[in-house]
Amino acid sequence: MQAIVAPQPDGAQELALVERPVPRPGPGEVLVEVAAAGVNRPDILQRRGLYPPPPGAPDILGLEIAGKVVAVGSGAEDLIGRRVCALVAGGGYAEYCVAPAGTCLPVRDGLCLVEAAAMPETLFTVWVNLFERGFAADGDWVLVHGGTSGIGTMAIALGAQFGLHVIVTCGSDEKCRRAIELGAAAAINYRTRDFVEEVKRATGGSGVSVVLDMVGGDYVPRNLACMADEGRHVSIAFQRGAKCEIPIKDVMQRRLMLTGSTLRPRSIEYKTMVADALRRTVWPLVESGRLKPVIDSSFPLTRAAEAHARMEKGEHVGKIVLEVGLRSHS
């Protein structure tokens, strides 16, 4: 089968199209004939050698897929022949990919496989961090940076379904306009405005209950300044710096909470538990068409490098997807 890897054994950090044997599903796993695979920022870090796959994961890139189950291991027999999307710890940029049965979500006929492939990574991430770790609840104001990123657009979409008021930051007025169209309660151009002041203004001075942060560094104390009493700050990445300085007095006086999580290294059992929650709570909204991912663009697998270049340029709005065996599924 065709697959995309990087960095290569010689250390080169360009994506390379390689031939690999079709993997075989083990117990509790399925083999998916991949129709489409989502592109995520961690893929870029992995390409650069900064985010090695966890033990047991393939070196093929890609954290989310959609397609048809063509073979199953023991215990996963009920999925044979089904259209699914799945969260995987690697291996998505390929014609075939093994996925844990527990992280597969059903893709009913009529649902687009490109859209389905664009959901698992951001859906699992936003769900876990906004609701489980950040305790976001109906009526809460929340702040999410990168409003037009995959994470940002999913946070806006999920927030709209669950009664949150989502404030986002974006890097241009045009992106802010798009974020508002998508349902953000407010969108702040961080290049021209002080987001701390703007968040205070948007919330009538009271601040947000949750910040979902992938920026880190000097944004963290600024995020804390945006937060209401008892607010929760949840870190999912640290694009501007892996360390941050926090004001202990503020944490105490306003009883703030800081936490964070990673997804990829977590156990299959944990991811299965999240998928179970999503199947109950979010998936009916997907199946009825009320929750849709925002698709920026799609590229054939062989042009994965262009997909990465587009993400690195930062002009995309929503998800970038690789089309793999899409025609064979239509």
Place this chain on the structure above:
Amino acid sequence: MQAIVAPQPDGAQELALVERPVPRPGPGEVLVEVAAAGVNRPDILQRRGLYPPPPGAPDILGLEIAGKVVAVGSGAEDLIGRRVCALVAGGGYAEYCVAPAGTCLPVRDGLCLVEAAAMPETLFTVWVNLFERGFAADGDWVLVHGGTSGIGTMAIALGAQFGLHVIVTCGSDEKCRRAIELGAAAAINYRTRDFVEEVKRATGGSGVSVVLDMVGGDYVPRNLACMADEGRHVSIAFQRGAKCEIPIKDVMQRRLMLTGSTLRPRSIEYKTMVADALRRTVWPLVESGRLKPVIDSSFPLTRAAEAHARMEKGEHVGKIVLEVGLRSHS
């Protein structure tokens, strides 16, 4: 009545014995004829002008008292004549002190009023931060700095009653020995040992579930290094610095949680809720003699300056108490 204040109107930071009118209890309040008043570290900060009383609190020092209720406001009639100890937002270093009825805990005949006066501040603080904010649970390992301080000795005592393994740090081998006698699972001399290494050793490499920290500054990243996955870091003071640097990657990868709280500025309603919880869960242990505060020393009210000097010298083990009208209660 006699009372102790500082800083004085001219800015002098020595304690001064002054004459003040006996205060009058308002609705929901009681007037306590003070038998004894606990001394706490915030009193020293207040004396130095670094911790002004919250709005509405008297400028008289003192955050906890025990004595007899000699007058009541409306709604607090059932407490008249009772022996109580209470958490107060100020005013404890005096012959009479007004307390909210809701923060009074009963002191049965036979319980020592010096011991009763030594409990509210540390009991409320440790309870809220270890259990409510830090989610400490039966079997958890926890780390508390200042093992022989008022907070430290209360954490050891409460931990013993609720199945926690309390590791403490202390500034001398002698204090470590005392902490172990009091029931600490391990005591680390921070002057001669690296507490991060020692905590790892004591917990068989797994780390603690909760850190109760009053040190701040460079201790915070070291505390985080002591923590197990999903561990909780609760700040209640910042003796070494009000800012700290935290490693976002560790917070994410180990899903750590940082929070903190203050007690004095909280509402009467909140403190009443905590008192209600303590009355149900902890107070039976006090009444049966299973939970006792550790008393370091006591001084007459007129020698409050000596009590402060003793606390500042840092050689005490347990609580320092002022005896006010003790003889009239015996």
